[in-house]
Amino acid sequence: KKRIAVMTSGGDAPGMSGAVRAVVRQTIASGCDAFAVYEGYEGLVQGGDMIKQMYWEDVRGWLSEGGTLIGTARCMAFKERPGRLQAAKNMIAKGIDALVICGGDGSLTGADKFRGEWPSLVQELVEKKMCTAEEVEPFKHLNVVGLVGSIDNDMSSTDATIGCYSSLQRICQAVDFIDATAFSHQRAFVIEVMGRHCGWLALMAGVSCGADFVFLPENPPSTDWEKDMCDIVKKHRTLGKRKTIVIVAEGAHDRDLNPIKPSKVKDLLSNEVGLDTRVTTLGHVQRGGTACAYDRMLATLQGVEAVKAVLEATPETPSPVICIVENKIVRKSLLDAVALTHKVADAIESKDFGTAMKLRDAEFTE
């Protein structure tokens, strides 16, 4: 009987609790024992009560919840081998030999590293007399499956990450609220949304809210962007628009990688276009609240698939990450997905925006 643990790690995202619910219930429905690791890798390193067996009713009502009800944390100790050694000991103590992690690329990288090191960690546990040879005997291999939880939709190889549509929905609601007051006073608003290397939230919010101008990390504006933006906004005003909405991704910058700050955009709209302009940083409002229908569906289907992947895995199967591609739930190589994600960030950092855009496009046309 397999004992499968589920964990959330990295930044929280709406739908993570739904993913935990799906993994717990599919595990139980498959005749296995389910466990939850609390507070991300911190719980794995601490062990004890931080790793709890979960029953069907423990996750009742979790589907719609925002954030993650089993907590998440950044854990420095797990980045070092002694932390991972302790984590391996704690898992063996609970009899756990499979781990489903819902998190971002950092969390999934850590999980695959843990899996790769597992045989040597087990050997070290015996050598250091932290476990006996008999205790480790059934734990020759660790199964790891990734689920991508992130509001930014910043993981390559999947069309959507768990949480991104809830966040987009929240941004749209917020922009709708701002629209009303902007219209009334004929004001301009510069709205900052999350997304460091990934402008998906900014771009989709721009499309969904009919913004006048959008700043994205992957596709910085022209070198003469100040004039271009002001001209576009002026043109929209002459066409009768009473309000102006400019959306700036948190990681937006110009072609030389100088950050484009909302305050700078505000000054331009105030001084060059003559608009009464305000800045609104949406901040953590974008993370909060209940999961939207899409994220509940995605979390559930992917959680079920993750357990199936655990049960079908052989020691040779590379760690999979559960993705959604053209509306189909699919398994892909976790390491390939992480590598592709890093390629986009690297392309941006080396100012190769053509490649960054091509890689993003490829995700949708692959």
Ligand code: ATP
């Ligand atoms: P987000 O996209 O929300 O930032 P993330 O999963 O990328 O999520 P990170 O802070 O990068 O967030 O990683 C979360 C945790 O995963 C870290 O605190 C650490 O415990 C573990 N982790 C990340 N990278 C590694 C790694 N290379 N090796 C071991 N553990 C890692």
